[in-house]
Amino acid sequence: MDLAGFQAFVGKASQxxxxxxxxxxxxxxxxxxxxxxxxxxxxxxxxxxxxxxxAAPPTFSRTFDYGEIPGLHFKxxxxxxxxxxxxxxKPILAGDVVYCSTQLAQVYEKSGKLGKMIFLIYEQTVSDxxxxxxxxxxxxxxxxx
Numbered sequence: 255m256d257l258a259g260f261q262a263f264v265g266k267a268s269q270x271x272x273x274x275x276x277x278x279x280x281x282x283x284x285x286x287x288x289x290x291x292x293x294x295x296x297x298x299x300x301x302x303x304x305x306x307x308x309a310a311p312p313t314f315s316r317t318f319d320y321g322e323i324p325g326l327h328f329k330x331x332x333x334x335x336x337x338x339x340x341x342x343x344k345p346i347l348a349g350d351v352v353y354c355s356t357q358l359a360q361v362y363e364k365s366g367k368l369g370k371m372i373f374l375i376y377e378q379t380v381s382d383x384x385x386x387x388x389x390x391x392x393x394x395x396x397x398x399x
Contacts, residue, residue: 255328256399257372260361267357268321277308277348284311308348315346315380315389320356328397336373336394344388346380352388353381372397
């Protein structure tokens with residue numbers, strides 16, 4: 255796909271996808287990132303915390319399903335992860351049901367040593383069942399045709 259093809263999808267978003275937050279998945283994620291914080295794995299400890307139950311580590315939301323932007327199909331091989339940022343509004347806890355979606359917010363092209371690269375800026379949201387925003391993130395993906 256070329257720059258114009260991607261630009262046609264700027265502002266388009268996926269339908270929100272329901273994700274159920276499981277304490278076992280939180281523990282496995284904490285293991286994978288090497289974080290032994292008892293808030294992420296020990297139910298008794300978590301019960302006595304301000305959250306009252308197991309909490310998810312900050313970047314746990316990357317494990318969620320954000321859906322797909324309708325019609326946006328391109329080769330995924332060779333994509334480069336550029337950067338990522340997060341804004342947190344409410345903690346994600348075991349037992350939560352969250353709704354996640356992604357939107358293509360911006361597209362631009364740069365030339366480098368390896369030729370033309372298209373930068374895709376995605377914005378992701380995580381909301382609770384009432385629709386309140388829990389987390390917002392932005393990620394940059396670099397596409398080389």
